[in-house]
Amino acid sequence: xxxxxxxxxxxxxVVALNDxxxxxxxxxxxxxxxxxxxxxxxxxxxxxxxxxPNSGKIYFDGKEVAIHSGTDSVxxxxxxxxxxxxxxxTMSVQDNILLGCEPKKNGFVDExxxxxxxxxxxxKFHIDCDPDDYVQTLMPSTxxxxxxxxxVYRKPKILLLDEVTASLHYDEIETxxxxxxxxxxxxxxxxYVTHRMNEIFQIxxxxxxxRSSNTVISGKVSDFSLDDIVYYMTGARPQHSDTVAEKVExxxxxxxxxxxxxxxxxxxxKDISMKAYKGEIVGIGGLEGQGQSEVIRAILGAxxxxxxxxxxxxxxxxxxxxxxxxxxxxxxxxxxxxVEAMFPIRPISENIFAGNSAKKSMFKFLTSKEVRKFxxxxxxxxxxxxxxxxxxxxxxxxxxxQKLVVAxxxxxxxxxxxxxxxxxxxxxxxxxxxxxxxxxxxANGMTVIISASDTEELMNISERIYVFYEGxxxxxxxxxxxxxxxxxxxxxxxxxxLKEELAE
Amino acid sequence: xxxxxxSFRRFRRKPAFxxxxxxxxxxxxxxxxxxxxxxxxxxxSVGNALAFFQPTSLNSxxxxxxxxxLVTIGQxxxxxxxxxxxxxxxxxxxxxxxxxxxxxxxxxPTWVGWLVGFAAAFAISALAGxxxxxxxxxxxxxxxxxxxxxxGINVLIMAVPxxxxxxxxWKPYQSTVYGLFENPxxxxxxxxxxxxxxxxxxxxxxIWHFFSRRPFGKxxxxxxxxxRNAFAAGINPVSTQMKAFLIxxxxxxxxxxxxxxxxxxxxPLQCEEYGIKSLSAAIIGGMGWGGWGSISCGVFGGGFLVLxxxxxxxxxxxxxxxxNGFAVTSxxxxxxxxxxxxxxxxxxxxxxxxxxxxLQQGLKSQFxxxxxxxx
Numbered sequence: 108x109x110x111x112x113x114x115x116x117x118x119x120x121v122v123a124l125n126d127x128x129x130x131x132x133x134x135x136x137x138x139x140x141x142x143x144x145x146x147x148x149x150x151x152x153x154x155x156x157x158x159x160p161n162s163g164k165i166y167f168d169g170k171e172v173a174i175h176s177g178t179d180s181v182x183x184x185x186x187x188x189x190x191x192x193x194x195x196x197t198m199s200v201q202d203n204i205l206l207g208c209e210p211k212k213n214g215f216v217d218e219x220x221x222x223x224x225x226x227x228x229x230x231k232f233h234i235d236c237d238p239d240d241y242v243q244t245l246m247p248s249t250x251x252x253x254x255x256x257x258x259v260y261r262k263p264k265i266l267l268l269d270e271v272t273a274s275l276h277y278d279e280i281e282t283x284x285x286x287x288x289x290x291x292x293x294x295x296x297x298x299y300v301t302h303r304m305n306e307i308f309q310i311x312x313x314x315x316x317x318r319s320s321n322t323v324i325s326g327k328v329s330d331f332s333l334d335d336i337v338y339y340m341t342g343a344r345p346q347h348s349d350t351v352a353e354k355v356e357x358x359x360x361x362x363x364x365x366x367x368x369x370x371x372x373x374x375x376x377k378d379i380s381m382k383a384y385k386g387e388i389v390g391i392g393g394l395e396g397q398g399q400s401e402v403i404r405a406i407l408g409a410x411x412x413x414x415x416x417x418x419x420x421x422x423x424x425x426x427x428x429x430x431x432x433x434x435x436x437x438x439x440x441x442x443x444x445x446v447e448a449m450f451p452i453r454p455i456s457e458n459i460f461a462g463n464s465a466k467k468s469m470f471k472f473l474t475s476k477e478v479r480k481f482x483x484x485x486x487x488x489x490x491x492x493x494x495x496x497x498x499x500x501x502x503x504x505x506x507x508x509q510k511l512v513v514a515x516x517x518x519x520x521x522x523x524x525x526x527x528x529x530x531x532x533x534x535x536x537x538x539x540x541x542x543x544x545x546x547x548x549x550a551n552g553m554t555v556i557i558s559a560s561d562t563e564e565l566m567n568i569s570e571r572i573y574v575f576y577e578g579x580x581x582x583x584x585x586x587x588x589x590x591x592x593x594x595x596x597x598x599x600x601x602x603x604x605l606k607e608e609l610a611e
Numbered sequence: 612x613x614x615x616x617x618s619f620r621r622f623r624r625k626p627a628f629x630x631x632x633x634x635x636x637x638x639x640x641x642x643x644x645x646x647x648x649x650x651x652x653x654x655x656s657v658g659n660a661l662a663f664f665q666p667t668s669l670n671s672x673x674x675x676x677x678x679x680x681l682v683t684i685g686q687x688x689x690x691x692x693x694x695x696x697x698x699x700x701x702x703x704x705x706x707x708x709x710x711x712x713x714x715x716x717x718x719x720p721t722w723v724g725w726l727v728g729f730a731a732a733f734a735i736s737a738l739a740g741x742x743x744x745x746x747x748x749x750x751x752x753x754x755x756x757x758x759x760x761x762x763g764i765n766v767l768i769m770a771v772p773x774x775x776x777x778x779x780x781w782k783p784y785q786s787t788v789y790g791l792f793e794n795p796x797x798x799x800x801x802x803x804x805x806x807x808x809x810x811x812x813x814x815x816x817x818i819w820h821f822f823s824r825r826p827f828g829k830x831x832x833x834x835x836x837x838x839r840n841a842f843a844a845g846i847n848p849v850s851t852q853m854k855a856f857l858i859x860x861x862x863x864x865x866x867x868x869x870x871x872x873x874x875x876x877x878x879p880l881q882c883e884e885y886g887i888k889s890l891s892a893a894i895i896g897g898m899g900w901g902g903w904g905s906i907s908c909g910v911f912g913g914g915f916l917v918l919x920x921x922x923x924x925x926x927x928x929x930x931x932x933x934x935n936g937f938a939v940t941s942x943x944x945x946x947x948x949x950x951x952x953x954x955x956x957x958x959x960x961x962x963x964x965x966x967x968x969x970l971q972q973g974l975k976s977q978f979x980x981x982x983x984x985x986x
Contacts, residue, residue, distance in 0.1 A: 156843070157839070157842070176845075177842045177845045178845045178847065180845075181844075181845040187843070189843070193839075194840070195832060195833045195836045195837055195840060195841070195902065197899070197902045197903045198829070198832045198902075202829050205829070206829060206841075206844045207826075207841075207845040207846050208845070209826045215824045216826055216829065239621065
């Protein structure tokens with residue numbers, strides 16, 4: 108019924124989709140699986156009309172169609188429930204569900220019919236709220252259900268569901284699956300994106316697996332085993348181990364730098380405990396959005412935890428803002444350079460010096476010579492390829508920009524360096540250089556906590572890896588346990604419970 | 612009784628609630644101050660105590676402030692779609708000079724001048740819309756720049772204040788409904804309490820009601836809050852914003868004609884301050900920046916500002932009667948009313964906190980439900 112062939116999409120230098128394809132038949136539920144950055148969400152966005160592919164064809168019932176906008180997508184009978192929700196928080200539940208497809212009578216909104224439709228949908232989805240409630244007052248799981256209800260209301264021929272179960276409760280998922288089966292019986296096709304393996308086996312008929320922007324394999328779910336799916340997603344056979352207990356005897360003589368206990372930050376972080384010792388590189392692994400960046404930011408003081416405690420150098424932290432964390436000797440490097448770390452139109456020298464100026468007192472005199480010398484040293488030491496120090500930071504390549512940010516922090520000699528996916532969109536050579544710098548620093552006694560979406564990178568650089576799954580630590584891998592197979596298995600949330608469940 | 616309580620609770624969560632309360636407070640203040648002042652000079656009677664409701668008093672308030680209230684409504688509409696127009700004040704001056712100069716220069720009937728005035732209002736609003744929503748210039752800067760452009764055009768059309776409007780046109784606007792009749796029967800005397808200008812406001816609100824019940828009335832909220840999500844839902848944000856600008860153009864046209872009828876002459880350099888004033892009025896009325904509020908916020912906010920100025924005027928008249936020889940310049944009037952307006956803006960913070968509290972309560976009850984269902 109729907110056929111996408113040879114879809115290419117580039118965002119600047121980053122390839123998001125490379126010859127990706129998928130097809131789904133009438134009344135079929137297709138699971139779209141893939142690990143971090145494999146392009147699942149981009150595929151969904153192409154169908155929803157939010158991303159225009161560079162090339163490739165989309166066929167609908169054998170006819171080629173062009174989807175340039177949300178309107179086109181709706182016209183073709185495609186409805187989407189987005190992962191990051193498309194609800195308007197300041198509008199009522201009723202207006203949100205009907206938005207863009209209001210029932211009309213003589214050009215006016217038919218309020219009576221609208222109310223009836225919405226009450227019916229709320230009943231069907233077991234959503235407990237008033238149609239006049241503002242969406243911003245509802246809790247995340249209710250909003251997710253509304254997002255699906257909104258898509259279902261459009262009576263689509265194809266329903267796209269992008270990680271909608273991530274914030275749902277157990278009973279809500281049951282309701283949702285019931286509705287999906289009903290729709291399937293009515294002949295609606297669905298594309299279901301999820302990272303929960305059990306859901307694939309529970310509800311889906313066919314599966315398409317993507318890896319690094321490409322479609323790897325498609326087929327019937329019944330033809331795949333759990334291990335097969337993980338293998339195609341990651342290139343490694345999962346190997347499950349029960350030993351997730353902390354084996355930290357080796358470190359008993361080392362100084363404890365960070366001790367996170369039972370950390371909770373809604374909605375993503377549920378219960379995280381982890382430790383980092385002096386001179387150690389600790390990795391944080393997991394699929395995207397399992398709470399990694401929240402934990403890192405909580406240590407820095409940028410996010411306030413709701414539960415649990417963070418101890419830094421034996422004392423409970425009371426950072427009100429990242430600046431307090433920086434004063435206490437914590438450095439932070441983000442993968443989102445442009446958003447969180449760079450001042451693109453300011454000179455390179457100022458960019459390198461930026462962290463240092465936060466440390467100085469407000470009225471202290473700062474000469475441009477001092478700034479120049481400081482930054483020239485950093486440029487030489489870390490081999491950053493620049494034109495002139497006066498050039499804007501945006502003139503650098505992605506890799507050199509990231510090296511600049513790394514240099515900025517390391518020059519300040521922090522006790523603890525936090526890195527949140529630092530090599531996102533960085534070329535392989537610069538990535539290597541950044542790794543070298545980090546290893547060098549750790550050898551000199553700096554503690555490093557690094558989160559990375561790339562499993563290979565994580566395996567390479569970290570001594571121990573905490574694997575996050577749905578806001579909890581799924582495994583702590585160290586020593587002989589630290590294998591790619593174990594890592595992959597923990598990332599996918601594969602444990603004994605899941606295996607038993609699937610065996611049934 | 613229960614349903615009244617429920618509908619009051621529902622109203623309390625509405626954005627217009629702030630503006631409504633502020634409006635009521637200042638209305639009460641105005642009634643008291645004006646009545647007191649009247650009683651002091653003419654002796655106490657029920658009629659004097661309620662001087663505010665005298666036909667002449669009501670009529671003059673509506674008649675002279677209708678342009679500002681209409682402009683505030685237009686501003687509120689733009690705020691809803693996430694835009695604004697600070698040149699809205701000089702736009703009504705543009706309509707004013709066109710309405711005067713076209714008949715004066717060409718000799719055509721006055722109503723033709725009005726049509727041209729409307730056309731000018733639409734054209735200038737369309738231009739603002741293209742700048743702000745199609746070209747995506749920051750609306751504050753773009754429309755501020757347009758203020759000077761439009762004032763230039765105004766002066767080109769009419770160099771100095773001048774012109775007349777035939778009595779047959781301005782007389783009805785400035786009278787009450789009762790005054791429209793030649794020899795009115797006395798049982799229609801109650802119509803004296805309804806100014807013609809108030810009918811204009813009602814007509815404009817009815818026309819808005821017509822638009823608000825169409826899907827467009829919902830789409831403006833989506834576009835004002837989050838353009839991406841609106842786009843994903845199949846709404847065209849640019850065309851929605853353009854429509855809002857054009858409807859605002861209609862409000863500007865009506866406001867400009869009211870201004871012409873009120874002054875019965877033309878002035879190319881008037882009403883510039885309405886641009887910012889209408890913004891603050893809309894915010895006091897409960898509007899947020901994009902997607903939060905309603906047209907009633909504009910009505911209440913505009914009414915608040917109008918009544919404050921009126922009340923302060925009578926307050927000083929009252930003072931001069933209470934204390935012999937008390938006299939101040941009109942700067943003091945502005946000073947006091949501006950302080951109260953500033954207080955009103957601060958009030959919006961308080962009420963916003965009130966709304967946040969209800970929000971938190973809602974969240975809490977939702978979380979309780981969530982815990983119940985966790986297995």
